[in-house]
Amino acid sequence: MSCQVELTEAGFDPAARLATFSASLGDEGAVVSFTGRARGKAKDGNAVGALVLETYRGVTLASMQAIAGDAHERFAITHSHVVHRAGRILPGEAIVFVATASPHRRAAFEAADYLMDRLKTEAVFWKREEHGDGASWIEPTAQDQKDTVRWLQSEGEENARN
Amino acid sequence: MAVETTRVELCGRLADACGPFVDLTLPVEGLPVPELISILRERFPALQDGLSKGRIRACINETIVPNEAIIRPGDTVALFPPVSGG
Numbered sequence: 001m002s003c004q005v006e007l008t009e010a011g012f013d014p015a016a017r018l019a020t021f022s023a024s025l026g027d028e029g030a031v032v033s034f035t036g037r038a039r040g041k042a043k044d045g046n047a048v049g050a051l052v053l054e055t056y057r058g059v060t061l062a063s064m065q066a067i068a069g070d071a072h073e074r075f076a077i078t079h080s081h082v083v084h085r086a087g088r089i090l091p092g093e094a095i096v097f098v099a100t101a102s103p104h105r106r107a108a109f110e111a112a113d114y115l116m117d118r119l120k121t122e123a124v125f126w127k128r129e130e131h132g133d134g135a136s137w138i139e140p141t142a143q144d145q146k147d148t149v150r151w152l153q154s155e156g157e158e159n160a161r162n
Numbered sequence: 163m164a165v166e167t168t169r170v171e172l173c174g175r176l177a178d179a180c181g182p183f184v185d186l187t188l189p190v191e192g193l194p195v196p197e198l199i200s201i202l203r204e205r206f207p208a209l210q211d212g213l214s215k216g217r218i219r220a221c222i223n224e225t226i227v228p229n230e231a232i233i234r235p236g237d238t239v240a241l242f243p244p245v246s247g248g
Contacts, residue, residue, distance in 0.1 A: 059224050
């Protein structure tokens with residue numbers, strides 16, 4: 001089993017990360033990956049010059065590691081790799097990359113989805129969009145919160161069944 | 163007697179109002195988180211808005227703590243507005 005979590009200020013190539021991840025696997029039958037990229041347009045349609053992600057000391061990486069650890073506890077995945085950018089990110093660049101592997105597909109799909117939902121709402125980052133006339137802070141949307149809460153609800157249902 | 167000031171780091175949008183740090187003198191026995199926030203709102207009116215909007219969490223010595231936690235002089239303190247990764 002391996003759980004590799006990385007916080008980086010440098011740009012990275014998601015395809016290269018996926019290739020390295022896949023090469024590290026044994027007999028797993030399923031690999032799922034997700035890449036989140038910076039958009040060039042804000043929700044209001046205005047152009048975004050850059051996305052800036054702020055972090056706090058060791059707490060940001062620790063929050064990512066805790067989320068990845070929970071994914072391993074909850075799903076039958078054997079390997080995971082999480083990479084998250086910090087600092088100034090230009091439109092089109094990758095912000096986040098998640099890869100999971102498992103013997104069968106369901107666990108890998110669900111773990112990647114779970115990792116992303118929790119990274120969106122619980123990883124310790126503050127995100128702002130820079131545009132022509134200043135910058136706007138971006139906080140999780142009601143939908144992002146709902147996406148995370150559904151895992152808590154399904155965990156409650158699983159516990160009630162067991 | 164030397165008075166020790168505690169530096170509170172303001173993260174994310176909280177830094178917009180008066181920069182990323184404010185200094186406060188805390189009682190030796192410390193303060194619970196909501197009291198620290200009230201004092202900051204009183205002493206730094208520019209923070210009023212940011213501190214009353216959304217859920218603010220405190221981080222003491224690199225651990226996110228519940229509201230009942232006590233912040234003592236010398237602690238490394240930060241206040242977090244809602245976080246957002248991905």
